[in-house]
Amino acid sequence: MSAVLEVTDLQIQFGGVKAVDGLSFVANAKEIIAVIGPNGAGKTSAFNCITGFYKPTGGSVKLNGAEITGKRPADIASGGVSRTFQNLRLFPDLTVLDNVRAGMHLYGGQNFLDAIFHTPRFKRSEALYTDEAHYWLDFVGYKGERGVPIRNLAYGQQKQVEIARALARKAELLLLDEPAAGLNHNEKQTLLELVRRIRDLGTAVVLIEHDMGLVMEVSERIVVMNFGKEIAEGTPAEVKANPSVIEAYLGKDDEEEVPSRGDA
Numbered sequence: 001m002s003a004v005l006e007v008t009d010l011q012i013q014f015g016g017v018k019a020v021d022g023l024s025f026v027a028n029a030k031e032i033i034a035v036i037g038p039n040g041a042g043k044t045s046a047f048n049c050i051t052g053f054y055k056p057t058g059g060s061v062k063l064n065g066a067e068i069t070g071k072r073p074a075d076i077a078s079g080g081v082s083r084t085f086q087n088l089r090l091f092p093d094l095t096v097l098d099n100v101r102a103g104m105h106l107y108g109g110q111n112f113l114d115a116i117f118h119t120p121r122f123k124r125s126e127a128l129y130t131d132e133a134h135y136w137l138d139f140v141g142y143k144g145e146r147g148v149p150i151r152n153l154a155y156g157q158q159k160q161v162e163i164a165r166a167l168a169r170k171a172e173l174l175l176l177d178e179p180a181a182g183l184n185h186n187e188k189q190t191l192l193e194l195v196r197r198i199r200d201l202g203t204a205v206v207l208i209e210h211d212m213g214l215v216m217e218v219s220e221r222i223v224v225m226n227f228g229k230e231i232a233e234g235t236p237a238e239v240k241a242n243p244s245v246i247e248a249y250l251g252k253d254d255e256e257e258v259p260s261r262g263d264a
């Protein structure tokens with residue numbers, strides 16, 4: 001297996017808060033990793049450091065062996081890292097198709113003059129983008145209208161479109177931030193199968209997720225964070241049996257549960 005993502009001793013501090021305090025893990029091609037932990041554990045901050053939205057205060061992030069620590073988000077994205085967000089970040093007034101196409105201009109090869117003068121190269125690549133957008137919408141199982149504004153869609157469909165857009169960037173590494181949040185049981189099952197099919201493309205998938213049933217079923221390895229620190233890493237069975245993990249989850253009184261199968 002080859003390491004797509006290597007995170008080593010990652011740290012970010014906001015004032016006195018060490019949001020991420022020494023996180024290390026590797027994500028290989030064709031592997032599904034989950035990052036779990038109670039609210040405020042530092043999971044999204046870690047994603048933001050990996051994708052360049054935050055500049056880490058320590059540690060390193062490597063993509064296919066090359067240092068990307070602290071690079072700009074656009075450079076990291078064009079290097080092969082895609083993500084979805086906890087709160088959807090789509091263009092509400094653009095159509096479904098255009099939202100997915102918008103993800104592709106990062107690797108487009110068009111230049112400014114092509115776009116202004118609608119050169120043959122521009123037209124060819126626009127047609128290609130449209131075909132590819134349809135391909136990825138089919139891939140994620142999107143069944144709705146494609147020429148309507150995103151704001152008209154149900155939430156579950158919007159989440160499908162966001163994943164299609166992330167895939168359209170030809171990601172080697174896909175980071176999914178709470179992909180199951182707000183989905184119903186059937187939609188979660190569809191998501192689970194989709195994540196496996198994305199893995200089978202050769203992509204390294206790292207997901208943050210609170211739905212422990214889904215995490216335990218889909219992940220090959222799980223990294224557990226609490227108060228910024230990594231408290232465990234292992235297979236679902238290992239993590240479930242780890243006393244520190246059980247304590248982290250039991251030591252709080254919101255709706256999150258001790259990891260167990262079958263509560264998706």
Ligand SMILES: Nc1ncnc2c1ncn2[C@@H]1O[C@H](COP(=O)(O)OP(=O)(O)OP(=O)(O)O)[C@@H](O)[C@H]1O
Nearest residue numbers: 014017018019037038039040041042043044045046
């Ligand atoms: N931009 C920021 N400025 C200041 N503090 C921040 C910032 N982003 C995150 N934090 C703090 O860092 C800590 C970790 O937050 P983070 O959102 O990464 O946790 P999380 O594990 O993703 O939580 P959740 O599961 O609720 O999404 C929290 O104490 C949070 O308040």
